[in-house]
Amino acid sequence: MILKGDIVSILFRNDENGYTIIKIDCKGEIVSCVGTFPPVSDGESVEVTGSFTIHPRFGKQFKVENVQAFEPESLKGIERFLSSKVLKGIGPATAKNIVDAFKKDTLKILEFKPYLLANVKNISKNKAKLIGEQYQTIKVMRETVMFLQNLGIGLNLAFKIYKVYGTDTRAVIKTNPYLLIEDVDRVGFLTADKIARESGIKADSNFRVRAGILFTLKEAATKNGNTYLPFEELLELSVKLLNAEVELVKNNVESLLYDQKIKKISENGNEGIMLTALYRVEKTAATKLSMMVNTANAIDIDASSLVDEFEKKEKLELHSSQREAVLSSVRAGVSVITGGPGTGKTTIIKCIMYIFNAWRRKTMLMAPTGRAAKRLSDQTKEPASTIHRALMQECTGEPFLANAIIIDEVSMVDVFLLGSLLDKIKNETQLVLVGDKDQLPSVGAGNVLADILSSNMVPVSYLSHVYRQEEQSLIVTNAHAINNGLMPNLESKDRDFFFVEALNSLAVAEQTISLISKRLPQYLQCEPSKIQILCPMKATEAGTIRLNEKLADIINKSSDKKEAFSEGQRFRVGDKVMHIANNYELTWQRSNGKFVENGKGVFNGDAGQITNINLGSNELTVLFEDGREATYTPDVKSQLVLSYAITIHKSQGSEFDACIIPLVSGSYTILTRNLLYTAITRAKKLVVIVGDRALIKKIINNNYIQKRYSFLKSFMIETNNKTTLLYNK
16 A cells, blocks of 8 residues: 655654654544654655554554655745754754745755755854755655665665665665675675665676675575585586586686685685685684694693592593593693483583692683583583673773683584684683584584594593483483484383374474473473473474474564564564674673662573563563573564564574473475484473374485584694794794
């Protein structure tokens, strides 16, 4: 539908993203309109395209998809426009004086002869000039946004583009719209390509081909975790994306190499191409690890007596492999400890901490996610931090003061996080890396743990012995069975691992909803929010999207709860949510009853609950599990998702008392053995798998691990030889 009317009032506006709530007079009917608007003011005319919706609290609203703003035509409208504070320095009285002086020519005077405003009472020459400049800025913005809309660009994106380029927007679009991929959030190659076609840029333009090559490398990194692509594979993918001649792509690869936008690598005669940023971070990380292997101040003292003390204090006896892991790690500059569930990784960390404390070594404990850090702190009784938070707290440029650093859940660490971490660690600091090599690799680019393990440059402790007290846990034994390609025990009726049969996606969804909303809370005597659903996929009836929609209505349904909307999601007070991006600027507060701590930074995987919704400002308040409280303005609400159900990938590094794992058919590249293994190892007390036995067997037999192209190992071997020579002189 298309509505046209004059703006009566602006109820809310967020200048960061253009989200606006206005009322317009549409032929005598007052209509509430909600959506993204360019800067508008009272008195202006607008033409809005969209549809009517019924808000459960505010009633009938017009949801806006497109907007065109027009200058007011009536004298009353012009006066209301000028007095709406859109132009600084003009109040109601001055607005009336201007309109009285120039009548219907008022806006032409503002645009072409603003110096004449100095003839109006209380307007100086400088003030007249300022008013004219402001009016020009508003007019250019509107014209630019309309120009973008005429190219088929939606208002949301048009507003984002203008925020980046301002008055240069038209020049950028006409010259090289592929710059949008680099500069504007959420603009990919296909969007930029569509804009380029509308702008008349040819398909064989070098701008287009270069952008396509760079986009192919970025997609390989963000979607598949590759830090480089083999040259021939890059050519094949780029040719397919661009529908271009191979020679044209080759020539532009050479051009990008010359401009140092990309780098060439070679191993065993095979050539690869890397984005320069990834090349630098991966090579720098390899160099730093090599230096630390050779220069870290490991203490060459037999710690056996301290291990004995620890065993006596904790009333336990370490297995020989666990004892050796401890002794090896405290002697090495860089070391790795890897093992599956129940193999005592946390106990080993506690023992290492006991030794480092006895030696008075300042030690930092870190993990990639907030949940993992909290669990590490709870289990070791030592302070632990996320890697991101530790990096932000030490943002002065100075390195960490620690003599030793222990990183848990290192399988989740991508090469960018590794690079940032190593940049803050002194060469002489001991580094202990702990993780499970059989879990899913990091979501981000790189193959950090696997590359370090296969480099043969650092001592590695492989743990396989399961603690005796854990041997009765079906979670542990079934996880190890699955990891070894064997079917788990699905027949238990009275332990900590259960199987519920469901033969199609609808049945799987129904059983999952029944389990979390009724059966398991009764069985465990807990709230449904304490139980986590872990899905292989977002789509399907039993995926995260549909399950979250249904569970929010079941678990957190109440007619009097405040609601807010963001990108198709409905949020209510009390909803369980997760933050899905690294936002270094989002501020938070944490109170212990006596003191209030203020800070910045909310990161991917941080989980919490919505505690308040401000309907006036359209803001959400979230209380995170670690006590931090953050307010989400409309421009950052898209970084929140409902989290009654989350993907298995998002669960990495977390631990939950109880997990439900709904399994439905899907791509063999997704439904793999290590995906199921990772899901099961997230649970402490209870696992319930919902699905088909035949599908479980198929998943366990599928040991497919997607090839990740990474060069950290090769860089480590290359730089280690040079570093060894340097430090052995």
